[in-house]
Amino acid sequence: MQIGEAAEASGVTAKMIRHYEAIGLIPPAGRRSSNYRDYGADDVHRLAFIRRARDLGFSIGEIRELLRLWADRRRSSRDVKALALRHIAELEAKIATLGEMRATLAHLAHCCDGDSRPDCPIIESLAGTVPPPHRH
Amino acid sequence: MQIGEAAEASGVTAKMIRHYEAIGLIPPAGRRSSNYRDYGADDVHRLAFIRRARDLGFSIGEIRELLRLWADRRRSSRDVKALALRHIAELEAKIATLGEMRATLAHLAHCCDGDSRPDCPIIESLAGTVPPPHRH
DNA sequence: ATGGAGCTTCCCATCATTGGAAGGTCAAGG
DNA sequence: CCTTGACCTTCCAATGATGGGAAGCTCCAT
Numbered sequence: 001m002q003i004g005e006a007a008e009a010s011g012v013t014a015k016m017i018r019h020y021e022a023i024g025l026i027p028p029a030g031r032r033s034s035n036y037r038d039y040g041a042d043d044v045h046r047l048a049f050i051r052r053a054r055d056l057g058f059s060i061g062e063i064r065e066l067l068r069l070w071a072d073r074r075r076s077s078r079d080v081k082a083l084a085l086r087h088i089a090e091l092e093a094k095i096a097t098l099g100e101m102r103a104t105l106a107h108l109a110h111c112c113d114g115d116s117r118p119d120c121p122i123i124e125s126l127a128g129t130v131p132p133p134h135r136h
Numbered sequence: 137m138q139i140g141e142a143a144e145a146s147g148v149t150a151k152m153i154r155h156y157e158a159i160g161l162i163p164p165a166g167r168r169s170s171n172y173r174d175y176g177a178d179d180v181h182r183l184a185f186i187r188r189a190r191d192l193g194f195s196i197g198e199i200r201e202l203l204r205l206w207a208d209r210r211r212s213s214r215d216v217k218a219l220a221l222r223h224i225a226e227l228e229a230k231i232a233t234l235g236e237m238r239a240t241l242a243h244l245a246h247c248c249d250g251d252s253r254p255d256c257p258i259i260e261s262l263a264g265t266v267p268p269p270h271r272h
Numbered sequence: 273a274t275g276g277a278g279c280t281t282c283c284c285a286t287c288a289t290t291g292g293a294a295g296g297t298c299a300a301g302g
Numbered sequence: 303c304c305t306t307g308a309c310c311t312t313c314c315a316a317t318g319a320t321g322g323g324a325a326g327c328t329c330c331a332t
């Protein structure tokens with residue numbers, strides 16, 4: 001099948017399929033006489049794998065490693081799990097950061113009247129005219 | 137003061153100060169005869185404002201708006217609060233996305249033995265050989 | 273006057289993805 | 303047979319926020 005159909009079947013855009021090939025995440029696709037790329041079921045399978053990994057927030061580098069582990073029949077599930085746990089830790093760190101931002105901002109917003117007057121603890125906090133809320 | 141000192145005082149790197157000037161987030165700094173940028177207390181104050189807004193996760197576009205509101209003595213706190221609430225919603229959306237990733241991956245990792253054998257529900261889920269965990 | 277610290281501009285890299293231009297290929301229909 | 307339109311090709315550029323570094327200028331202390 002050609003790239004459009006492979007994109008449809010895998011959920012990865014044609015644009016990204018070419019990109020993944022360019023950066024060596026996937027092997028170069030076969031070519032027809034027309035120079036069009038040609039994909040088989042295995043290729044689509046690998047692309048869908050990548051798609052699901054992206055949906056879980058794995059980086060390209062991590063996906064490279066996941067693909068290597070997937071292909072290695074002698075892999076240990078320990079290695080896969082370690083990679084997953086490392087990624088979970090990254091996710092939790094990001095969630096914590098965003099959660100702190102949310103909490104700080106929610107507190108400020110809660111203290112803001114939200115009326116037609118200019119006085120606003122949000123702006124004042126950003127301006128540093130009041131000590132920033134420091135809850136943890 | 138010159139840019140290094142302003143960077144130190146505001147918590148914004150000299151690199152970023154120049155960048156913010158280039159994209160019009162801050163007005164062009166005055167220059168000395170040496171062509172060095174020259175900053176006063178007001179400039180540092182504005183940079184610190186930007187720094188705190190960045191720390192709360194506001195985008196450059198949002199900060200542009202916040203700076204406009206800060207400068208506007210006739211602003212309504214309603215407008216500031218609306219911007220803050222909108223940003224809180226963005227943060228919560230991101231947190232929710234990351235949280236779903238974390239939950240899915242944690243479930244898979246929990247089901248993975250993590251031993252020396254290759255069998256691994258994480259890899260299998262990515263490969264699509266088992267239906268993906270669909271909890272919401 | 274020389275060294276070094278700090279400044280200047282300019283270009284490039286990151287990360288994953290998207291957009292578009294210019295042009296080649298193929299099938300269907302007039 | 304020729305056109306049209308959908309598909310493909312490569313290449314270049316942009317996104318957002320930041321960092322790295324080169325080449326060259328300014329300033330101050332030794």
